[in-house]
Amino acid sequence: MFVSFFLLWLFICFFIVQIKSRRPKNFPPGPSTLPMLGNLHNLSLDNPLRDFERLRKKYGNVYSLYLGSKPMVMLCGVQAIKEALVNKGLEFAGRPRTLILADYGPKWKEHRRFALTTLRNFGLGKQSMEDRILGELQYIIADLENSIGSTLCPQVMFHNASSNIICQVLFGMRFDYNNWTMKEIVRCFTENAKLANGPWAMLYDSVPMIRHLPLPFNKAFTNIAICQGIAVPWINDHKKTRVPGQPRDFVDCYLDEMEKRRKDPSTTFSEDVLSMYSLDLHFAGTDTTSNTLLTAAFCSSERCQEEIDRVLEERDKACFEDRHNMPYVQAVIHEMQRVANTVPLSVFHNTTKDTEVMGYTIPKGTLIIPNLSSVLSEEGQWKFTHGFHPENFLNDQGDFVKPEAFMPFSAGPRMCLGEGLARMELFLITVTLLRKFRFIWPEDAGEPDYTPVYGVTLTPKPYRMKVQLREAS
Numbered sequence: 001m002f003v004s005f006f007l008l009w010l011f012i013c014f015f016i017v018q019i020k021s022r023r024p025k026n027f028p029p030g031p032s033t034l035p036m037l038g039n040l041h042n043l044s045l046d047n048p049l050r051d052f053e054r055l056r057k058k059y060g061n062v063y064s065l066y067l068g069s070k071p072m073v074m075l076c077g078v079q080a081i082k083e084a085l086v087n088k089g090l091e092f093a094g095r096p097r098t099l100i101l102a103d104y105g106p107k108w109k110e111h112r113r114f115a116l117t118t119l120r121n122f123g124l125g126k127q128s129m130e131d132r133i134l135g136e137l138q139y140i141i142a143d144l145e146n147s148i149g150s151t152l153c154p155q156v157m158f159h160n161a162s163s164n165i166i167c168q169v170l171f172g173m174r175f176d177y178n179n180w181t182m183k184e185i186v187r188c189f190t191e192n193a194k195l196a197n198g199p200w201a202m203l204y205d206s207v208p209m210i211r212h213l214p215l216p217f218n219k220a221f222t223n224i225a226i227c228q229g230i231a232v233p234w235i236n237d238h239k240k241t242r243v244p245g246q247p248r249d250f251v252d253c254y255l256d257e258m259e260k261r262r263k264d265p266s267t268t269f270s271e272d273v274l275s276m277y278s279l280d281l282h283f284a285g286t287d288t289t290s291n292t293l294l295t296a297a298f299c300s301s302e303r304c305q306e307e308i309d310r311v312l313e314e315r316d317k318a319c320f321e322d323r324h325n326m327p328y329v330q331a332v333i334h335e336m337q338r339v340a341n342t343v344p345l346s347v348f349h350n351t352t353k354d355t356e357v358m359g360y361t362i363p364k365g366t367l368i369i370p371n372l373s374s375v376l377s378e379e380g381q382w383k384f385t386h387g388f389h390p391e392n393f394l395n396d397q398g399d400f401v402k403p404e405a406f407m408p409f410s411a412g413p414r415m416c417l418g419e420g421l422a423r424m425e426l427f428l429i430t431v432t433l434l435r436k437f438r439f440i441w442p443e444d445a446g447e448p449d450y451t452p453v454y455g456v457t458l459t460p461k462p463y464r465m466k467v468q469l470r471e472a473s
Protein backbone atom coordinates (compact mmCIF):
# COMPACT_ATOMS: atom_id res chain seq x y z
CA MET A 1 0.00 0.00 0.00
CA PHE A 2 2.70 2.45 1.11
CA VAL A 3 4.84 1.53 -1.90
CA SER A 4 1.92 2.19 -4.28
CA PHE A 5 1.29 5.61 -2.73
CA PHE A 6 4.99 6.40 -2.93
CA LEU A 7 5.16 5.41 -6.62
CA LEU A 8 2.03 7.43 -7.37
CA TRP A 9 3.52 10.44 -5.59
CA LEU A 10 6.78 10.02 -7.52
CA PHE A 11 4.87 9.80 -10.80
CA ILE A 12 2.91 13.00 -10.02
CA CYS A 13 6.16 14.84 -9.10
CA PHE A 14 7.72 13.66 -12.35
CA PHE A 15 4.72 14.79 -14.33
CA ILE A 16 4.62 18.25 -12.67
CA VAL A 17 8.34 18.79 -13.19
CA GLN A 18 8.08 17.73 -16.84
CA ILE A 19 5.20 20.13 -17.46
CA LYS A 20 6.94 22.94 -15.59
CA SER A 21 10.16 22.61 -17.53
CA ARG A 22 8.52 22.50 -20.96
CA ARG A 23 9.58 25.64 -22.84
CA PRO A 24 6.92 28.36 -22.98
CA LYS A 25 5.73 29.65 -26.37
CA ASN A 26 8.41 31.59 -28.30
CA PHE A 27 10.96 30.93 -25.54
CA PRO A 28 14.58 30.62 -26.80
CA PRO A 29 15.47 27.11 -28.02
CA GLY A 30 17.73 24.71 -26.16
CA PRO A 31 18.49 21.05 -25.49
CA SER A 32 15.81 18.71 -24.17
CA THR A 33 15.54 18.37 -20.41
CA LEU A 34 15.63 15.50 -17.92
CA PRO A 35 13.05 15.31 -15.11
CA MET A 36 14.33 16.99 -11.91
CA LEU A 37 17.76 17.76 -13.38
CA GLY A 38 16.69 19.92 -16.30
CA ASN A 39 19.91 20.40 -18.33
CA LEU A 40 22.40 20.01 -15.50
CA HIS A 41 23.63 16.81 -17.19
CA ASN A 42 24.63 18.91 -20.24
CA LEU A 43 27.14 20.91 -18.22
CA SER A 44 30.59 20.03 -16.94
CA LEU A 45 30.84 20.49 -13.19
CA ASP A 46 34.44 21.77 -13.38
CA ASN A 47 34.11 24.32 -16.14
CA PRO A 48 30.86 24.68 -18.10
CA LEU A 49 32.24 27.44 -20.39
CA ARG A 50 33.11 25.01 -23.17
CA ASP A 51 29.61 23.47 -22.94
CA PHE A 52 28.04 26.93 -23.20
CA GLU A 53 30.11 27.60 -26.34
CA ARG A 54 29.08 24.24 -27.85
CA LEU A 55 25.41 25.05 -27.15
CA ARG A 56 25.79 28.55 -28.66
CA LYS A 57 27.08 26.97 -31.88
CA LYS A 58 24.07 24.64 -31.96
CA TYR A 59 21.21 26.94 -30.85
CA GLY A 60 22.44 30.48 -31.63
CA ASN A 61 23.27 33.56 -29.58
CA VAL A 62 20.15 33.35 -27.41
CA TYR A 63 19.29 29.91 -26.04
CA SER A 64 17.70 28.45 -22.94
CA LEU A 65 18.59 25.80 -20.39
CA TYR A 66 16.82 24.41 -17.36
CA LEU A 67 18.51 24.23 -13.99
CA GLY A 68 16.23 21.70 -12.32
CA SER A 69 12.83 23.06 -13.27
CA LYS A 70 14.05 26.65 -13.41
CA PRO A 71 14.51 28.21 -16.85
CA MET A 72 17.48 30.37 -17.67
CA VAL A 73 18.45 32.24 -20.81
CA MET A 74 22.01 32.56 -22.04
CA LEU A 75 22.85 35.73 -23.97
CA CYS A 76 25.91 35.58 -26.23
CA GLY A 77 27.56 38.15 -28.50
CA VAL A 78 27.50 41.95 -28.51
CA GLN A 79 24.15 42.32 -30.25
CA ALA A 80 22.05 40.23 -27.85
CA ILE A 81 23.82 41.50 -24.72
CA LYS A 82 23.48 45.16 -25.72
CA GLU A 83 19.82 44.77 -26.65
CA ALA A 84 19.08 43.25 -23.25
CA LEU A 85 21.42 44.98 -20.78
CA VAL A 86 21.59 48.42 -22.42
CA ASN A 87 18.51 49.04 -24.63
CA LYS A 88 16.18 47.22 -22.20
CA GLY A 89 18.42 47.81 -19.18
CA LEU A 90 15.78 48.04 -16.48
CA GLU A 91 13.86 45.01 -17.74
CA PHE A 92 17.02 42.93 -17.32
CA ALA A 93 18.35 44.60 -14.14
CA GLY A 94 17.15 42.08 -11.52
CA ARG A 95 19.34 39.64 -9.60
CA PRO A 96 18.29 36.04 -8.91
CA ARG A 97 19.61 35.94 -5.34
CA THR A 98 19.04 38.66 -2.83
CA LEU A 99 21.95 37.45 -0.68
CA ILE A 100 24.75 38.37 -3.07
CA LEU A 101 24.15 41.86 -4.45
CA ALA A 102 20.63 43.30 -4.04
CA ASP A 103 17.78 42.55 -6.47
CA TYR A 104 16.46 45.41 -8.61
CA GLY A 105 14.41 47.81 -6.46
CA PRO A 106 14.68 50.91 -4.25
CA LYS A 107 17.32 49.32 -1.98
CA TRP A 108 19.64 48.54 -4.89
CA LYS A 109 19.00 51.90 -6.60
CA GLU A 110 19.66 54.00 -3.51
CA HIS A 111 22.74 52.03 -2.52
CA ARG A 112 24.21 52.04 -6.00
CA ARG A 113 23.77 55.82 -6.29
CA PHE A 114 25.23 56.34 -2.81
CA ALA A 115 28.21 54.03 -3.47
CA LEU A 116 29.06 55.65 -6.82
CA THR A 117 29.00 59.15 -5.32
CA THR A 118 30.96 58.10 -2.25
CA LEU A 119 33.64 56.31 -4.26
CA ARG A 120 33.92 59.44 -6.41
CA ASN A 121 34.26 61.67 -3.34
CA PHE A 122 36.99 59.43 -2.05
CA GLY A 123 39.00 60.47 -4.99
CA LEU A 124 38.05 58.52 -8.09
CA GLY A 125 39.52 60.68 -10.81
CA LYS A 126 41.17 62.79 -8.10
CA GLN A 127 44.43 62.56 -6.27
CA SER A 128 43.54 60.74 -3.08
CA MET A 129 42.45 57.43 -4.61
CA GLU A 130 45.69 57.44 -6.57
CA ASP A 131 47.60 58.01 -3.35
CA ARG A 132 45.95 55.00 -1.75
CA ILE A 133 46.91 52.80 -4.72
CA LEU A 134 50.45 54.21 -4.96
CA GLY A 135 50.81 53.79 -1.18
CA GLU A 136 49.88 50.10 -1.42
CA LEU A 137 52.30 49.72 -4.32
CA GLN A 138 55.19 50.45 -1.96
CA TYR A 139 54.33 47.24 -0.08
CA ILE A 140 54.11 45.26 -3.33
CA ILE A 141 57.51 46.65 -4.38
CA ALA A 142 59.01 45.68 -1.00
CA ASP A 143 57.63 42.15 -1.42
CA LEU A 144 59.08 41.89 -4.93
CA GLU A 145 62.47 43.32 -3.87
CA ASN A 146 62.67 40.63 -1.19
CA SER A 147 62.19 38.04 -3.89
CA ILE A 148 64.87 39.27 -6.29
CA GLY A 149 67.06 36.40 -7.39
CA SER A 150 64.47 33.84 -6.30
CA THR A 151 60.90 33.08 -7.37
CA LEU A 152 57.61 34.38 -5.99
CA CYS A 153 53.94 33.38 -6.19
CA PRO A 154 52.23 36.60 -7.33
CA GLN A 155 48.75 35.25 -6.55
CA VAL A 156 48.98 35.88 -2.81
CA MET A 157 50.62 39.28 -3.29
CA PHE A 158 48.05 40.60 -5.80
CA HIS A 159 45.10 39.33 -3.75
CA ASN A 160 46.44 40.98 -0.62
CA ALA A 161 47.15 44.26 -2.43
CA SER A 162 43.69 44.46 -4.10
CA SER A 163 42.00 43.58 -0.81
CA ASN A 164 44.00 46.27 1.02
CA ILE A 165 43.15 48.99 -1.52
CA ILE A 166 39.39 48.47 -1.30
CA CYS A 167 39.67 47.83 2.47
CA GLN A 168 41.25 51.27 2.91
CA VAL A 169 38.45 52.90 0.93
CA LEU A 170 35.77 51.09 2.91
CA PHE A 171 37.17 50.81 6.41
CA GLY A 172 40.21 53.12 6.35
CA MET A 173 42.69 50.36 7.16
CA ARG A 174 45.19 47.99 5.59
CA PHE A 175 46.95 44.86 6.82
CA ASP A 176 50.40 43.35 6.57
CA TYR A 177 50.48 40.62 3.97
CA ASN A 178 51.03 37.89 6.57
CA ASN A 179 48.40 39.17 8.99
CA TRP A 180 45.88 36.46 10.02
CA THR A 181 42.78 38.60 9.36
CA MET A 182 44.00 39.48 5.90
CA LYS A 183 44.68 35.82 5.06
CA GLU A 184 41.27 34.78 6.37
CA ILE A 185 39.39 37.43 4.37
CA VAL A 186 41.24 36.58 1.17
CA ARG A 187 40.69 32.84 1.75
CA CYS A 188 36.92 33.35 2.21
CA PHE A 189 36.68 35.59 -0.86
CA THR A 190 38.64 33.28 -3.14
CA GLU A 191 36.67 30.22 -1.98
CA ASN A 192 33.35 31.99 -2.50
CA ALA A 193 34.40 33.20 -5.94
CA LYS A 194 34.80 29.55 -6.90
CA LEU A 195 31.49 28.51 -5.33
CA ALA A 196 29.37 31.35 -6.80
CA ASN A 197 28.28 30.65 -10.43
CA GLY A 198 29.56 27.08 -9.93
CA PRO A 199 27.37 23.98 -10.21
CA TRP A 200 26.58 23.88 -6.49
CA ALA A 201 25.39 27.49 -6.57
CA MET A 202 23.25 26.68 -9.61
CA LEU A 203 21.75 23.70 -7.77
CA TYR A 204 21.15 25.86 -4.71
CA ASP A 205 19.33 28.40 -6.86
CA SER A 206 17.25 25.94 -8.82
CA VAL A 207 16.32 23.15 -6.37
CA PRO A 208 15.05 24.86 -3.18
CA MET A 209 14.40 21.57 -1.37
CA ILE A 210 18.14 20.81 -1.12
CA ARG A 211 19.01 24.16 0.49
CA HIS A 212 19.04 22.77 4.03
CA LEU A 213 21.15 19.71 3.18
CA PRO A 214 24.82 19.59 4.25
CA LEU A 215 26.20 20.17 0.72
CA PRO A 216 29.24 22.19 -0.44
CA PHE A 217 27.29 25.46 -0.92
CA ASN A 218 27.06 25.71 2.88
CA LYS A 219 30.74 26.62 2.84
CA ALA A 220 29.83 29.91 1.13
CA PHE A 221 27.48 30.82 3.98
CA THR A 222 30.06 29.86 6.60
CA ASN A 223 32.59 32.10 4.82
CA ILE A 224 30.14 35.01 4.72
CA ALA A 225 29.52 34.56 8.46
CA ILE A 226 33.29 34.56 9.13
CA CYS A 227 33.73 37.83 7.17
CA GLN A 228 30.73 39.38 8.91
CA GLY A 229 32.29 38.39 12.23
CA ILE A 230 35.39 40.34 11.18
CA ALA A 231 33.63 43.39 9.65
CA VAL A 232 30.92 44.04 12.27
CA PRO A 233 33.43 44.99 15.04
CA TRP A 234 35.13 47.36 12.53
CA ILE A 235 31.78 49.04 11.91
CA ASN A 236 31.14 49.23 15.68
CA ASP A 237 34.54 50.89 16.14
CA HIS A 238 33.60 53.43 13.48
CA LYS A 239 30.41 54.22 15.39
CA LYS A 240 32.47 55.00 18.49
CA THR A 241 35.25 57.03 16.90
CA ARG A 242 33.54 58.91 14.06
CA VAL A 243 32.96 62.63 13.96
CA PRO A 244 29.61 63.17 12.19
CA GLY A 245 30.02 65.17 8.99
CA GLN A 246 33.75 64.44 8.78
CA PRO A 247 33.88 61.01 7.16
CA ARG A 248 37.22 59.18 7.03
CA ASP A 249 36.04 56.38 4.76
CA PHE A 250 33.02 54.68 3.15
CA VAL A 251 31.64 53.33 6.46
CA ASP A 252 31.67 56.82 8.03
CA CYS A 253 29.87 58.20 4.95
CA TYR A 254 27.25 55.47 5.25
CA LEU A 255 26.69 56.17 8.95
CA ASP A 256 26.28 59.90 8.14
CA GLU A 257 23.78 59.02 5.41
CA MET A 258 21.88 56.66 7.74
CA GLU A 259 21.55 59.45 10.28
CA LYS A 260 20.35 61.88 7.60
CA ARG A 261 17.62 59.44 6.55
CA ARG A 262 16.65 58.31 10.06
CA LYS A 263 13.26 60.04 10.02
CA ASP A 264 12.37 58.70 6.57
CA PRO A 265 10.11 55.66 7.17
CA SER A 266 10.94 54.22 3.74
CA THR A 267 14.73 54.35 4.26
CA THR A 268 16.65 51.34 2.99
CA PHE A 269 19.79 52.34 4.93
CA SER A 270 20.52 50.27 8.02
CA GLU A 271 23.46 48.78 9.89
CA ASP A 272 22.58 45.27 8.70
CA VAL A 273 22.63 46.43 5.10
CA LEU A 274 25.90 48.28 5.72
CA SER A 275 27.69 45.17 6.99
CA MET A 276 26.46 43.12 4.01
CA TYR A 277 27.04 45.87 1.44
CA SER A 278 30.58 46.69 2.55
CA LEU A 279 31.34 42.98 2.35
CA ASP A 280 29.90 42.83 -1.20
CA LEU A 281 32.13 45.73 -2.23
CA HIS A 282 35.18 44.25 -0.52
CA PHE A 283 34.56 40.89 -2.22
CA ALA A 284 33.77 42.42 -5.62
CA GLY A 285 36.91 44.53 -5.49
CA THR A 286 39.38 41.79 -4.49
CA ASP A 287 39.25 38.66 -6.61
CA THR A 288 38.47 40.54 -9.83
CA THR A 289 41.36 43.00 -9.93
CA SER A 290 43.88 40.50 -8.58
CA ASN A 291 43.06 37.80 -11.13
CA THR A 292 43.35 40.32 -13.95
CA LEU A 293 46.77 41.37 -12.64
CA LEU A 294 47.79 37.72 -12.41
CA THR A 295 47.15 37.32 -16.11
CA ALA A 296 49.16 40.52 -16.65
CA ALA A 297 52.33 39.02 -15.32
CA PHE A 298 52.32 36.75 -18.42
CA CYS A 299 51.90 39.66 -20.80
CA SER A 300 54.50 42.28 -19.96
CA SER A 301 56.62 43.48 -22.87
CA GLU A 302 59.72 45.55 -23.62
CA ARG A 303 57.70 47.94 -25.79
CA CYS A 304 55.58 48.84 -22.74
CA GLN A 305 58.71 49.48 -20.71
CA GLU A 306 60.14 51.81 -23.40
CA GLU A 307 56.90 53.82 -23.52
CA ILE A 308 56.75 54.05 -19.71
CA ASP A 309 60.40 55.27 -19.52
CA ARG A 310 59.80 57.85 -22.25
CA VAL A 311 56.66 59.31 -20.64
CA LEU A 312 57.75 59.25 -16.99
CA GLU A 313 61.38 60.39 -17.64
CA GLU A 314 62.84 61.29 -14.23
CA ARG A 315 59.52 61.41 -12.34
CA ASP A 316 59.47 59.08 -9.34
CA LYS A 317 55.89 57.84 -9.84
CA ALA A 318 53.17 57.49 -12.44
CA CYS A 319 49.74 59.10 -12.26
CA PHE A 320 46.46 58.00 -13.87
CA GLU A 321 46.56 60.98 -16.27
CA ASP A 322 49.70 59.46 -17.85
CA ARG A 323 47.47 56.92 -19.59
CA HIS A 324 46.64 59.50 -22.26
CA ASN A 325 50.30 59.53 -23.31
CA MET A 326 50.73 55.76 -23.18
CA PRO A 327 48.55 54.30 -25.96
CA TYR A 328 50.57 51.08 -26.16
CA VAL A 329 50.45 50.43 -22.41
CA GLN A 330 46.70 51.17 -22.48
CA ALA A 331 46.31 48.70 -25.35
CA VAL A 332 48.27 46.04 -23.43
CA ILE A 333 46.17 46.50 -20.28
CA HIS A 334 42.91 46.30 -22.24
CA GLU A 335 44.09 43.25 -24.18
CA MET A 336 45.12 41.70 -20.88
CA GLN A 337 41.55 42.24 -19.61
CA ARG A 338 40.12 40.76 -22.81
CA VAL A 339 42.30 37.67 -22.56
CA ALA A 340 41.95 37.34 -18.77
CA ASN A 341 38.14 37.15 -19.20
CA THR A 342 37.99 37.63 -15.45
CA VAL A 343 34.20 37.51 -14.94
CA PRO A 344 33.20 35.23 -17.85
CA LEU A 345 29.46 34.95 -17.14
CA SER A 346 29.09 38.37 -15.52
CA VAL A 347 26.94 38.24 -12.39
CA PHE A 348 23.62 36.54 -13.17
CA HIS A 349 20.66 38.83 -13.89
CA ASN A 350 16.89 38.30 -13.66
CA THR A 351 14.13 39.83 -15.76
CA THR A 352 12.02 42.33 -13.81
CA LYS A 353 9.02 42.09 -16.19
CA ASP A 354 7.85 40.15 -19.26
CA THR A 355 10.12 41.21 -22.11
CA GLU A 356 11.77 40.19 -25.38
CA VAL A 357 15.26 39.75 -26.72
CA MET A 358 16.25 39.11 -30.36
CA GLY A 359 12.59 38.30 -31.09
CA TYR A 360 12.19 35.71 -28.30
CA THR A 361 9.72 36.11 -25.42
CA ILE A 362 11.24 36.11 -21.92
CA PRO A 363 8.85 36.01 -18.96
CA LYS A 364 9.39 38.05 -15.79
CA GLY A 365 11.64 36.35 -13.23
CA THR A 366 13.76 34.40 -15.77
CA LEU A 367 17.41 33.90 -14.84
CA ILE A 368 19.64 35.65 -17.40
CA ILE A 369 23.31 34.83 -17.97
CA PRO A 370 25.18 37.51 -19.95
CA ASN A 371 28.01 35.47 -21.47
CA LEU A 372 30.74 38.16 -21.51
CA SER A 373 33.26 35.52 -22.51
CA SER A 374 31.43 35.10 -25.84
CA VAL A 375 31.78 38.85 -26.54
CA LEU A 376 35.45 39.15 -25.59
CA SER A 377 36.28 36.49 -28.15
CA GLU A 378 33.48 37.05 -30.68
CA GLU A 379 34.46 36.42 -34.28
CA GLY A 380 34.13 39.59 -36.38
CA GLN A 381 34.48 41.96 -33.42
CA TRP A 382 38.27 41.81 -33.03
CA LYS A 383 41.25 42.15 -35.36
CA PHE A 384 42.67 39.09 -33.58
CA THR A 385 40.31 36.83 -31.66
CA HIS A 386 42.84 34.27 -30.45
CA GLY A 387 46.06 34.88 -28.54
CA PHE A 388 47.41 38.10 -27.03
CA HIS A 389 47.38 41.06 -29.48
CA PRO A 390 47.46 44.65 -28.13
CA GLU A 391 46.77 45.68 -31.76
CA ASN A 392 43.10 44.97 -30.98
CA PHE A 393 43.10 48.33 -29.21
CA LEU A 394 45.28 50.38 -31.60
CA ASN A 395 44.24 52.09 -34.83
CA ASP A 396 46.51 52.47 -37.88
CA GLN A 397 48.04 55.64 -36.39
CA GLY A 398 48.95 53.80 -33.17
CA ASP A 399 46.25 55.63 -31.13
CA PHE A 400 44.37 53.78 -28.42
CA VAL A 401 40.80 52.79 -29.41
CA LYS A 402 38.21 50.79 -27.48
CA PRO A 403 36.01 48.47 -29.61
CA GLU A 404 32.32 48.15 -28.73
CA ALA A 405 32.84 44.51 -27.74
CA PHE A 406 35.18 45.40 -24.87
CA MET A 407 32.81 44.52 -22.03
CA PRO A 408 34.75 42.94 -19.16
CA PHE A 409 32.76 45.14 -16.75
CA SER A 410 29.46 44.18 -18.45
CA ALA A 411 27.07 46.93 -19.63
CA GLY A 412 23.89 48.79 -18.69
CA PRO A 413 22.52 49.94 -15.34
CA ARG A 414 23.94 46.94 -13.46
CA MET A 415 27.45 47.16 -14.89
CA CYS A 416 30.44 47.04 -12.55
CA LEU A 417 30.26 49.74 -9.92
CA GLY A 418 34.00 49.60 -9.31
CA GLU A 419 35.11 50.09 -12.95
CA GLY A 420 36.76 53.45 -12.22
CA LEU A 421 38.71 52.11 -9.27
CA ALA A 422 39.65 48.91 -11.10
CA ARG A 423 40.94 50.78 -14.18
CA MET A 424 43.03 53.05 -11.99
CA GLU A 425 44.48 50.07 -10.10
CA LEU A 426 45.29 48.13 -13.26
CA PHE A 427 47.04 51.11 -14.83
CA LEU A 428 49.07 52.30 -11.83
CA ILE A 429 50.10 48.82 -10.69
CA THR A 430 51.07 47.62 -14.19
CA VAL A 431 53.05 50.78 -15.02
CA THR A 432 54.85 50.97 -11.68
CA LEU A 433 55.85 47.30 -11.67
CA LEU A 434 56.92 47.14 -15.32
CA ARG A 435 59.02 50.25 -14.86
CA LYS A 436 61.00 48.71 -12.03
CA PHE A 437 61.01 44.94 -12.57
CA ARG A 438 61.37 42.23 -15.16
CA PHE A 439 59.17 39.17 -14.70
CA ILE A 440 60.59 35.96 -16.09
CA TRP A 441 59.08 32.51 -16.37
CA PRO A 442 61.50 30.21 -14.45
CA GLU A 443 63.45 27.87 -16.79
CA ASP A 444 62.70 24.84 -14.61
CA ALA A 445 58.92 25.52 -14.40
CA GLY A 446 58.00 23.76 -17.67
CA GLU A 447 55.50 25.28 -20.11
CA PRO A 448 52.96 27.73 -18.59
CA ASP A 449 49.53 26.09 -18.15
CA TYR A 450 46.97 28.58 -19.44
CA THR A 451 43.92 26.48 -18.46
CA PRO A 452 41.98 28.75 -16.10
CA VAL A 453 40.21 27.62 -12.93
CA TYR A 454 36.48 28.30 -13.30
CA GLY A 455 34.30 30.28 -10.87
CA VAL A 456 32.51 33.63 -10.87
CA THR A 457 36.06 34.77 -11.61
CA LEU A 458 38.44 32.86 -13.89
CA THR A 459 41.78 32.33 -12.18
CA PRO A 460 45.09 31.41 -13.76
CA LYS A 461 46.53 28.23 -12.19
CA PRO A 462 48.92 29.23 -9.36
CA TYR A 463 52.41 29.87 -10.76
CA ARG A 464 55.77 31.23 -9.68
CA MET A 465 57.74 34.01 -11.41
CA LYS A 466 61.38 35.00 -11.30
CA VAL A 467 61.83 38.68 -10.47
CA GLN A 468 64.74 40.88 -11.57
CA LEU A 469 65.38 44.58 -11.11
CA ARG A 470 65.40 46.23 -14.55
CA GLU A 471 68.62 48.16 -13.86
CA ALA A 472 70.34 44.86 -13.14
CA SER A 473 69.15 43.23 -16.36
Ligand code: HEM
Pocket residue numbers: 101102112166280281282284285286288289292342343346347348349370408409410411413414415416417418419421422
Ligand atom coordinates in the same frame (compact mmCIF):
# COMPACT_ATOMS: atom_id res chain seq x y z
C1 HEM B 1 39.17 44.13 -13.18
C2 HEM B 1 38.35 44.29 -12.19
C3 HEM B 1 36.85 44.10 -12.23
C4 HEM B 1 36.07 43.44 -13.16
C5 HEM B 1 36.52 42.72 -14.44
C6 HEM B 1 34.69 43.55 -12.72
C7 HEM B 1 33.60 43.03 -13.40
C8 HEM B 1 32.29 43.11 -12.95
C9 HEM B 1 31.17 42.53 -13.63
C10 HEM B 1 31.23 41.77 -14.96
C11 HEM B 1 30.06 42.79 -12.89
C12 HEM B 1 28.63 42.34 -13.20
C13 HEM B 1 27.86 43.42 -13.89
C14 HEM B 1 26.48 42.97 -14.29
O1 HEM B 1 25.80 42.31 -13.51
O2 HEM B 1 26.06 43.23 -15.43
C15 HEM B 1 30.48 43.54 -11.73
C16 HEM B 1 29.62 43.99 -10.75
C17 HEM B 1 30.04 44.68 -9.64
N1 HEM B 1 31.32 45.08 -9.35
FE1 HEM B 1 32.98 44.77 -10.48
N2 HEM B 1 34.66 44.24 -11.53
C18 HEM B 1 35.95 44.60 -11.21
C19 HEM B 1 36.35 45.34 -10.11
C20 HEM B 1 35.52 45.84 -9.14
C21 HEM B 1 35.93 46.65 -8.02
C22 HEM B 1 37.36 47.12 -7.74
C23 HEM B 1 34.84 46.90 -7.26
C24 HEM B 1 34.79 47.67 -5.98
C25 HEM B 1 34.33 48.82 -5.78
C26 HEM B 1 33.69 46.26 -7.93
C27 HEM B 1 32.38 46.31 -7.49
C28 HEM B 1 31.31 45.74 -8.15
C29 HEM B 1 29.93 45.78 -7.64
C30 HEM B 1 29.46 46.39 -6.33
C31 HEM B 1 29.14 45.12 -8.58
C32 HEM B 1 27.63 44.91 -8.54
C33 HEM B 1 26.93 46.06 -9.20
C34 HEM B 1 25.41 45.99 -9.07
O3 HEM B 1 24.86 44.92 -8.84
O4 HEM B 1 24.77 47.04 -9.23
N3 HEM B 1 34.15 45.64 -9.06
N4 HEM B 1 31.84 43.73 -11.79
